[in-house]
Amino acid sequence: MLVAAAVCPCPPLLVPEVAAGAAPELDAARAACADALGVLAAARPDLLVVVGPAERSGRGPFPQGTPGHFRGFGVDLDVRLGQAADTGADAGADAERELPPSLAVGAWLLERTGWADAPIEGLGIGEPLAPERCAEAGREIAARAARVALLVMGDASACRTVKAPGYLDERAAPFDAEIARALGAADLAALRALDAELAQELKVSGRAPWQVLAGAAEGAGLSGALLYEDAPYGVGYLVATWS
Template identity: 55%
Template sequence: MLVAAAVCPCPPVLVPEVAAGAAGELDDLRAACGDAVRELLDAGAELIVVVGTGAKGGVWTEGGIGSFHRYGVDVAVRLPLGGVDGPELSPALTVGAWLLEQAGAKLPTHACAVRPDTAPDRLLGLGEGLAELADRVGLLVLGDGSACRSVKAPGYLDERAEGHDAMIAGALASADTEALAALDPALCAELQADGRAPWQVLAGAARGAGLNAELRYEAAPYGVGYFVASWR
């Protein structure tokens, strides 16, 4: 069953080497992610599953490797930490592996990439299945909110984005699985909120688990909604 979850965004600029001279702009976000991941690791889980988007989907159970070489940075990570090389991790899962490495994770770890266009019912069912992988499962859930929060945002300004992100923040702050399950795939796609699919996996995994929640961070630097939450 699911005993805890950490929800974090997954911009590559979380990695200081990628952000370079702008690294200090995300210190608060980076600290909130670190706190959430450490709390996840302290929750007594037997297995951690990292969930994020990936263009092809996929599951990693024996080993996976990701890198930030595409950003001109010689930083690579593996899942499980210190494990053997395996298939390449999606960009979101690579950030998740980096967060676990920074927190000194030692627990057995799997990873699951979901396609951004996956239907909600399939994501909810996947979450239910992940929660049954061990007696005590923890999830590290990676995804960003709307990328349309300002004129300088990747998706430019969409007046719907701020209210949409506020609703997501409220759901993450209260462990509202029904609100996350009801997220509209079409609207999320229009607002470039790629966290929709991973959050709906979380909703399926957490149904009936009776978890409490804390929203650790909510802001839109660079015009993209970022959330950090702990469910326990």
């Protein structure tokens, strides 16, 4: 059963080495993410699953110890999804499999906060995945252990300003506002009802992972709290906790 969840944005710019001189601009987001991970640790889960958007080649699942990096963003920085599981096998056996960027950011957040509270797995979710399939995946995750926690990575629209990656779209701000409200209220029905086609048009990367969360939380009776909401660089970033 799902006992806690943290929702965090997944831009590589969250990593100070990637952001370089612009790093202070996301200090508040980083602090909120650290607080959100504290909620996960306090829940004392038996299993933590990190879920984020991914291309077809990077959907996993990814076992504990899977490596990732940020060299594609000009930074020679490696991360790992927790310490390699002690299976008696070579810890480098999965080195050819790498975390997609969203899960690499999640791994960086976990390393930054010193996560050592439960086994970790990663799952990349294809952004076109239909809402009902997302919910099904969430229910399967929640059934994996008696106490499951989710770290859900994803961004809201990338169309909030003329300088945004998707340019300005007047539909973006109200769409993001509804996402923020739903995450802050742990409103499962509202998350399930997110328009997948509109989300794609607005370059929302978190729609599918958030709908996985909605499926995982069915029957869990969790309450939500919105910790951070902003749109630096014209992209909606949200941090929330469910517990």
